[in-house]
Amino acid sequence: MDKKVLVIDDEFRKIRDLFQVIQAKGHSLEGIDNIDDALEKLKKTQYDLIILDIIFPVSKDRHFDETDTDMGRRTGIEMLREIKSKYGPVPVIILSARRPDIFEDLSKGLGAEKYLPKPISPRDLWDNIKEYLED
Numbered sequence: 001m002d003k004k005v006l007v008i009d010d011e012f013r014k015i016r017d018l019f020q021v022i023q024a025k026g027h028s029l030e031g032i033d034n035i036d037d038a039l040e041k042l043k044k045t046q047y048d049l050i051i052l053d054i055i056f057p058v059s060k061d062r063h064f065d066e067t068d069t070d071m072g073r074r075t076g077i078e079m080l081r082e083i084k085s086k087y088g089p090v091p092v093i094i095l096s097a098r099r100p101d102i103f104e105d106l107s108k109g110l111g112a113e114k115y116l117p118k119p120i121s122p123r124d125l126w127d128n129i130k131e132y133l134e135d
Contacts, residue, residue: 003048003133007031008038008079009095010056019051021122027133035079042087049132050083052076052112054096054103077106084111091132095120 005022009015012031022029027048032038035056054076076094083092094107097118104115116128 003027004045005029005049005051005129005133006038006041006045006047007051008033008035008076009051009053010034011053018120018122018125021126022129022133025126025130025133035076038079039082042083046087047090049129050090050092051095051129052079052083052092054094054098054107077103077110080107080110080112093129093132095125 005019005027007019007029009031010033012033016031019029019031030041030045032041056075076096080092080094083090091113092111094103094112094115095118096103096115100115100117107115113132114128116125120128
């Protein structure tokens with residue numbers, strides 16, 4: 001069965017090849033490189049899995065309160081909170097090079113199914129996400 005996967009990562013274009021394994025297994029893949037566009041996409045489309053980075057560049061269009069951001073950037077942690085509060089039980093996997101010693105427990109505490117450190121190979125990625133895509 002074809003499942004829909006959304007990858008939200010500011011470097012999606014650079015790491016797109018990492019996710020080819022998802023399409024090779026017959027699933028559809030969309031990549032978005034900013035949180036605001038991802039939020040709009042989530043209002044219109046239901047996904048079976050979301051793969052989410054933690055750090056995103058400063059938004060030029062919006063100002064964020066320093067208490068809700070990391071060094072002026074809107075974070076994937078904020079996005080994770082929003083996904084879990086508004087978009088139901090969709091599984092979210094955090095894929096980030098950012099401080100796993102801090103963000104792994106925080107992410108899981110907010111409802112992420114897994115925290116995967118970058119860099120990761122396509123095979124290791126698939127081994128960690130296939131349970132959410134295979135029936």
